[in-house]
Structure formats: C-alpha cells, structure tokens
Amino acid sequence: MKQRIAVKPMLLAWILAASAVTATERPNIVLVMADDQGWGQVGYYGHPHLQTPHLDAMAANGLRMDRFYAGAPVCSPTRATVLTGRTNDRCGVRQHGYALRLQEKTIADAVRNAGYATGHFGKWHLNGLRGPGAPIFRDDPYHPGHFGFDDWLSVTNFFDMNPILSRQGTWEEFAGDSSEIIVQEALKFIERHARAGKPSFTVIWYGSPHSPWKASEQDQLDLPSDAAKHHYGELVAMDRSIGTLRAKLRELGIADNTLVWFNSDNGGLARNFGPDVVGGLRGGKGTLYEGGLRVPGIVEWPAKIAPRVTEYPACTMDIFPTLVDVLGLPEDAMLNVHDGMSLGPLFARELGERMKPIGFHYRDGAALIDNRYKIITLTRGSGKYALYDLEADFAEANELYHQKPKLAERMRKLLDEFIASVARSQTGADYPEDRVTKDGPHFRFWSQTEEYQPYLEQLLQRPEYAGEARRNQAGER
Numbered sequence: 001m002k003q004r005i006a007v008k009p010m011l012l013a014w015i016l017a018a019s020a021v022t023a024t025e026r027p028n029i030v031l032v033m034a035d036d037q038g039w040g041q042v043g044y045y046g047h048p049h050l051q052t053p054h055l056d057a058m059a060a061n062g063l064r065m066d067r068f069y070a071g072a073p074v075c076s077p078t079r080a081t082v083l084t085g086r087t088n089d090r091c092g093v094r095q096h097g098y099a100l101r102l103q104e105k106t107i108a109d110a111v112r113n114a115g116y117a118t119g120h121f122g123k124w125h126l127n128g129l130r131g132p133g134a135p136i137f138r139d140d141p142y143h144p145g146h147f148g149f150d151d152w153l154s155v156t157n158f159f160d161m162n163p164i165l166s167r168q169g170t171w172e173e174f175a176g177d178s179s180e181i182i183v184q185e186a187l188k189f190i191e192r193h194a195r196a197g198k199p200s201f202t203v204i205w206y207g208s209p210h211s212p213w214k215a216s217e218q219d220q221l222d223l224p225s226d227a228a229k230h231h232y233g234e235l236v237a238m239d240r241s242i243g244t245l246r247a248k249l250r251e252l253g254i255a256d257n258t259l260v261w262f263n264s265d266n267g268g269l270a271r272n273f274g275p276d277v278v279g280g281l282r283g284g285k286g287t288l289y290e291g292g293l294r295v296p297g298i299v300e301w302p303a304k305i306a307p308r309v310t311e312y313p314a315c316t317m318d319i320f321p322t323l324v325d326v327l328g329l330p331e332d333a334m335l336n337v338h339d340g341m342s343l344g345p346l347f348a349r350e351l352g353e354r355m356k357p358i359g360f361h362y363r364d365g366a367a368l369i370d371n372r373y374k375i376i377t378l379t380r381g382s383g384k385y386a387l388y389d390l391e392a393d394f395a396e397a398n399e400l401y402h403q404k405p406k407l408a409e410r411m412r413k414l415l416d417e418f419i420a421s422v423a424r425s426q427t428g429a430d431y432p433e434d435r436v437t438k439d440g441p442h443f444r445f446w447s448q449t450e451e452y453q454p455y456l457e458q459l460l461q462r463p464e465y466a467g468e469a470r471r472n473q474a475g476e477r
Helices: 053-061 075-084 107-113 178-195 226-251 316-327 344-348 405-426 453-460 463-474
Strands: 028-034 063-065 117-123 151-155 164-167 170-173 200-205 258-264 297-300 308-310 358-362 365-370 373-377 386-389
Touching (some): 028 226, 053 226, 053 258, 053 297, 075 316, 107 200, 107 316, 117 178, 316 344, 358 405, 373 405
Parallel strands (some): 028 258, 063 308, 117 200
Antiparallel strands (some): 063 297, 258 297, 365 373
16 A cells, blocks of 8 residues: 655745744644544555545645654553653653643643643543543543643543533533534634634544444445444544534635644554555554554645645654744743654755654653664663664565664664663653652543542443443453
8 A cells, every 4th residue: 555656846936934933924723633543544545445535635735744653652642742742751651541740841831822722622531541531520630721721622532423521621412423523613612713813722632533433324334344334434524524624714714824733643453444554564553663653644734835745754742843943932832852853844845864863662662763764672671673674664574683783783872862861751850840740640440430430320321431331340450
C-alpha cells in the first residue's frame, strides 16, 4: 500500500514568510485526533475497502505529512505529548490511564493567555482512569479545565454510539454517532466565538475507531467479521464528521484562516480486520516499530499552506512549538526542555533534513528517528539495539546495527543521550520547583473508585459498559 509521491512544486503566490501572524491575523485552531486509526486506514493511501472522501479532500487541500508520528504507541501518552510538546515520560504519563502532572505547561494555557477561547470535546484520558469512557466529575482535580480549557464536553476514555458526556461536570446523554456528536458540539463553540470576533482553540479527540466497535447499519462495510464491519464503519462516520467540520468552517467564513491539524493517537490495531491497517508497516499499536508510531497526519490552513505532500519527519511533540512560533507566543509558554520543533517553516516551503531527532520513551523501550535512520532498544539498559534505514526499508525488515558500525555508534549515542535526558526530567528537573511535587493518579478502573459508586448501577446497565460490568463483578484490578 506504500506510495512514493513526488512533492509538487509550489506556485510563487503560495510562498510564505515563516514569521508569526499579527494579532488581527490570528487563526482559529482546531486539533483533531482519531483513536486507534492506523497509518493505512485512509482512502488517499489506496485502502482496498475504506473510502475517506473528506480526509482525502483535506489532504489534497493542505499539507499531507506521510511521515507523521504519534508521540507514543498508545493513547494517553500521545495526548500528553500534544498538550506539552514533551515526550510522555517527561510529564508522568507513562502508560494509558496515567494522569498528566499539574506542573506541566500546556498548549491550552498558552493560547488562552494569548486571548483565545479554549474548548475540549471528546476523549480526555489524562486523569488517571482506565476502562471505557465515563463522564468526568466537576471536582476531578485532573479534568480539562485544570489544563487550560475554558469549555469542555469530555469523557475519561473511549466512547461509542449514544454516549453520556460531561459538560464541565454536568452529565448529558446524547443519541447518535459519537464522532458526529462531538463535532457538532465543537462547532457550536467555534461559531459562538467566531460571531463574537474572538479566536478559538478547539481540541476534538474522537473515541473512534477504538473498541468496542459499534457503527450504524448504513456505515458498516461489507467485510467478513462483525468487528471489521463496525470498526471500519466508525471510520466512515468519523470521516463524515470531518466533512461537517470543514463545511461549517466555510459557511462561517473562517475556513481560510483556520488551522486544522488532524492525526491519530497511535498506530493501527494488531488484530486481523481483513485489510492491513498499517499500510505495510511493521508492528502496530503498543510497539515502537513504524506500525505503532506512524499515523495519518494533515495540516490544512488555506491562508498559509499551499497543497502538497511531504515526507519530512514530524510528530505530535511539534504541535505546541509550532503554535508558539506561528502565533508569536512567548518562549516561556513552554517548559525549557521539550522534544518538538516548529513546523512553521515547513508550512511555507519544503525543508532539508530535520535538525532535531524525534525520540520515543515508552514502557521498557525507547527509539529515536534521525531523518532516514531509526534506532530502537526494546529494553533500556540492555545494550541491545536495532537500526533501520526507513527510506530504503519502509517495513523495517533489514536490521543494520552490526553492518554499519559508525552509523550505529552515532545513533546509539543520540538515543542514550535522549534516554538520560528523560531520566533527568522524571526527577522534576524541568520544573521551577526542581522536583515533582505530586504525581497524578494512574491505572485505576473508574468503576472501582469511590467517586463513581453512587452511579455505578445506572452506568453499568448501559451496553457500552458491559465489559466494565464483568470486570467489576470479578473484582479485577
């Protein structure tokens, strides 16, 4: 499924300066993230069954990034990298279901301080809870409002059809597809502020196509298994909601100066859905191979970005520094130690090699990408490494560590320096206090916490919580 597409030459009229926009030119910003969508699960890569006309149109009208990486191979850690510009293990989110430290500086805080209205819609998964998404309490010390979001309609984790969502602590029940619901709610927020003349920063984090899969009958694809039918059906609905988003931005007259950034939170699922979910890459969700990290990535900003395809390596850690750059925010909006870099210059023109390697630090392993080369250790401190040439070996099939000793030594040194830097961050060295004042809660099933007990009987009767009900009855921890 891999396609090598030459970068199209840009018209001179589209060549843009990389300087920050003025206050009157400040774009609206919409960050959109799928949940478990693999790199190959888009129409523009030639998927044999799935059609994504709205993502295809967005890719054709913006900057399609064919080497875009999630900050980690699972969800909560990647969400932390989006909000902070830092690899997940710097900020306490070591695995799914870990809370983001309150000491972190976030992108929502930064843009709110610059005069933006800020809103979060959908999956949060940064408050230390596991299990299917449940509505978030108003007094949860790790809800989106504590990280810079004025408005939020959110759940703890993944969510499906007919969800219960929490609007700043007030639970509301909705009917219909979850992707369409959160986009419609986000658009109300965007429209309200657009009509008031205030720029908005909107985060839309889908629960699709994460399990348990439940798509409407008309969205299901004709595939052999029920899981595949519903899984891909969720992607059909998600794509349609992106069409709704883009159409409404045009209707409001703000599409040209709205930056919409789309990506997935990790690579595709390892289970067999029939068609390959990772487009020929190695591995999948939970692994440090390309199939676990490389995800669809598109930035659409018609006023500033000419349509083109790039293979420049980029990642979710770049989102925060990019917005600091293009909006002209103060450098201290971010912590000094961060892992991303601004892609503002890439919006204007094709660049040479990336100057800052992309590091990944997840569970026992680590990996680092330096342009065409990638080094992985599955167990930090083991002395065992694997080296790949991603340009020549898209599927990471040919290991080169012992064949290219000078290159291997250079890459090993870069990776070891990155690992040592993350270890310093884990002590709290990046914070003004020079220590971690408090690590957030983690790995708790919400159905087994005291806060949810008064609502448990009501919630566990709902079909989306069937698995949680079984877990609760078994007393699983």
